[in-house]
Amino acid sequence: MLPRLWKIGSGFIANTKRSTKTCTPMSADFNQRWHASYPELGTDPVPIEPLISPAYFALERDRIFRRVWLQVGRIEQLPEGGSYFVKDIPICQTSIVVVRGKDGQVRAFHNVCSHRSNKLLWGRRGSCQVMTCKFHGWSYGLDGKLSFVPDEENFFHFDKGRHGLTPVATEIWNGFIFIHLNPHPQETLREYLAEVADGLTGYPFAQLSTTRFSWRIDLRANWKIAQDAFQESYHLPFMHKQSLPDSYTSPKNPFCHYFGVKLWTHHRRSSSYGNPDHCPSPLEIVAQRFGSSVVNRTFAMEDLPPGVNPERRREWALDTFMVFPNFNIFVLNGTYLTHQFWPIAPDRTLWEVSTYFPAAQTAGQRFSQEYGKVLLRDVLLEDASTLEATQSVLASGAKTHYVLQEQEILVRHAHKVVEDWVGFYRERENRQ
Amino acid sequence: MTQRILPEIFTDLEPYAGWALTKEAERSRKRQQSTIEEIRAFYTTMLPRMEAVLTHLNQFPLDAMPEKEQRLFDMTLALAEVAPAVELFGKPSEDDVFDVARFVPEHE
Numbered sequence: 226m227l228p229r230l231w232k233i234g235s236g237f238i239a240n241t242k243r244s245t246k247t248c249t250p251m252s253a254d255f256n257q258r259w260h261a262s263y264p265e266l267g268t269d270p271v272p273i274e275p276l277i278s279p280a281y282f283a284l285e286r287d288r289i290f291r292r293v294w295l296q297v298g299r300i301e302q303l304p305e306g307g308s309y310f311v312k313d314i315p316i317c318q319t320s321i322v323v324v325r326g327k328d329g330q331v332r333a334f335h336n337v338c339s340h341r342s343n344k345l346l347w348g349r350r351g352s353c354q355v356m357t358c359k360f361h362g363w364s365y366g367l368d369g370k371l372s373f374v375p376d377e378e379n380f381f382h383f384d385k386g387r388h389g390l391t392p393v394a395t396e397i398w399n400g401f402i403f404i405h406l407n408p409h410p411q412e413t414l415r416e417y418l419a420e421v422a423d424g425l426t427g428y429p430f431a432q433l434s435t436t437r438f439s440w441r442i443d444l445r446a447n448w449k450i451a452q453d454a455f456q457e458s459y460h461l462p463f464m465h466k467q468s469l470p471d472s473y474t475s476p477k478n479p480f481c482h483y484f485g486v487k488l489w490t491h492h493r494r495s496s497s498y499g500n501p502d503h504c505p506s507p508l509e510i511v512a513q514r515f516g517s518s519v520v521n522r523t524f525a526m527e528d529l530p531p532g533v534n535p536e537r538r539r540e541w542a543l544d545t546f547m548v549f550p551n552f553n554i555f556v557l558n559g560t561y562l563t564h565q566f567w568p569i570a571p572d573r574t575l576w577e578v579s580t581y582f583p584a585a586q587t588a589g590q591r592f593s594q595e596y597g598k599v600l601l602r603d604v605l606l607e608d609a610s611t612l613e614a615t616q617s618v619l620a621s622g623a624k625t626h627y628v629l630q631e632q633e634i635l636v637r638h639a640h641k642v643v644e645d646w647v648g649f650y651r652e653r654e655n656r657q
Numbered sequence: 658m659t660q661r662i663l664p665e666i667f668t669d670l671e672p673y674a675g676w677a678l679t680k681e682a683e684r685s686r687k688r689q690q691s692t693i694e695e696i697r698a699f700y701t702t703m704l705p706r707m708e709a710v711l712t713h714l715n716q717f718p719l720d721a722m723p724e725k726e727q728r729l730f731d732m733t734l735a736l737a738e739v740a741p742a743v744e745l746f747g748k749p750s751e752d753d754v755f756d757v758a759r760f761v762p763e764h765e
Contacts, residue, residue, distance in 0.1 A: 440761060441763050508704065587714075588730050595734045600741060
C-alpha cells in the first residue's frame with residue numbers, strides 16, 4: 226500500500242487530470258539557506274513554556290499588547306457618521322468602541338462609561354447619534370464628549386467636560402484601523418509598520434475590500450501556536466494533502482519551500498511558490514471561467530507593486546506580511562486575506578479570518594468567490610483541528626522544546642521577537 | 658400542472674431545490690447532514706448545467722433577482738459548498754476535522 230501522503234484524490238473526481246510528471250530533483254532555487262542570512266536567530270530548539278505559561282501570558286499583556294499598535298478593523302465597517310463597531314481586547318481586559326463622527330473622523334475610545342464603568346455599548350456594531358449607557362442613561366456624542374447626565378444637579382462639583390470617554394490613539398493605514406492603548410504612542414502607525422507599509426505601498430486594498438467574508442473561531446490554543454501554523458508551509462503537503470494537493474507543491478518543490486523570506490525587527494514577510502501546473506477541479510474550472518477571484522490562478526505580475534513578490538517570480542502564489550504581534554496579511558493576485566489572533570487565555574484565542582474581494586457584479590463572479598471562500602474554510606478546518614490537538618498535549622511535559630527546520634524560520638523569528646519584548650528568559654538569566 | 662420553482666429551462670434541477678439555502682451556515686449544515694451519495698447526486702446533476710445556469714443568472718442584477726433565479730443562484734452557492742466534499746475528500750468532511758459550526762460567519 227502506498228504511504229498515505231501520496232494517496233491524494235480519493236474523491237469522486239479522483240484528480241485524474243492532476244500532474245503525473247516524473248519526479249525531478251528539487252531545483253536549487255527552492256533550497257535557500259535562510260538561517261545563514263540571520264545568524265543572530267541561531268538554530269537551537271525553541272522553548273515551549275511561552276505557549277503554556279500563565280506568567281508568560283501576563284507579560285505578553287503588559288509588555289506587548291498594551292504597548293503596540295493593534296489592528297481592529299477596516300474603514301468599510303464605518304460607512305457613515307454614526308457607524309460604530311465594538312472590538313473586545315480580552316488580553317488587555319478592555320473593550321474598544323470605534324466610531325465615525327459626523328465630521329467623518331474615525332475615533333476610538335475605551336467602551337467604558339465614565340460614571341460607574343459599565344460597558345457602554347453591548348452590541349457588536351451599529352449606527353447611532355449618541356452613545357447611551359444602559360445603566361443610568363449617561364450619553365456621549367460621537368466625539369466621546371459627555372453630552373447628557375440624567376439628574377445631573379445631584380452630582381457634586383460636577384463638570385461634564387471632565388467626564389468624556391477615555392480615548393485611545395487611532396490611526397488608519399490603507400483602510401486598516403489601528404488603535405494603541407497608550408493615548409500618546411511613542412511612534413506613529415506608519416513608523417511602527419515600517420517595512421510592511423513600504424512593501425505594500427501601491428497594493429489595491431481599497432479596490433479589493435468592497436466584499437468581505439469573515440469567520441470567528443473560539444480556539445482552544447495559545448495565540449502563538451495558532452499564528453505559527455500560518456508562518457510555515459512545511460505542513461502543507463501533509464496537513465492539506467487532500468484540500469490542496471497540487472496548488473503550492475509540485476515535483477519541483479515538494480515541500481513547499483519559500484522563495485523569499487525577509488525578517489525585520491518586529492515584522493516579517495515570506496513569498497510562496499504556486500504550482501503553474503496545478504490541475505483545476507471541474508468546478509474550479511467553472512469558477513475561473515465566470516470570475517477572477519479564485520486564488521493563485523493569475524500571473525499578471527506587472528499589476529503588483531514592487532514590494533509584493535519582490536523576487537518577481539513567475540511561479541508566485543502569495544506573500545505573507547506578518548504584522549507584530551497578531552495581524553497577518555496574505556496578499557495574492559486579485560484578492561487578499563487576513564488572520565488575527567486575539568489572546569484570551571494561555572490556552573485560548575479568538576481567531577478572526579477574513580477574505581476580501583472586489584464587489585461581485587454578476588452571479589458568476591459571486592459564485593466564483595464562494596468557491597474560493599469555501600475551499601479556504603475547509604483548508605483552515607484542517608489547521609484548526611491540529612492547533613487544538615497540539616495544545617491539548619503541550620503541557621504534558623513530554624517535550625520542552627520545538628525543533629525547527631530551515632523553512633520554519635518565520636516561526637523562530639516570531640518567538641524571538643515576542644521574547645525580545647517580554648524578556649522572560651532574559652530576566653531569568655539575570656537573576657541567576 | 659405543478660407550480661415551477663426554478664426558471665423554465667432549469668426545471669430538471671428541481672429535485673435538488675432543497676439545496677437552495679441562503680446562508681453559509683445552512684448550506685454547510687446540509688452538507689454535513691447529507692450522505693456523500695446524496696451530495697454526489699446534487700453535484701453530478703448541477704455540474705454539467707453550470708455553464709448554462711451562470712450564463713442565465715448573469716443577465717439579472719445580483720441584488721435583485723427574481724424569486725426563481727434567486728433560488729437557482731442559492732443552489733450554485735450550495736454547489737460551491739459541497740465541491741470539496743466531492744472533488745477532494747470523497748466524504749462530507751474529513752475525519753477528525755474541526756467542527757465547521759465553530760467557524761462562525763461574521764461578514765457574509
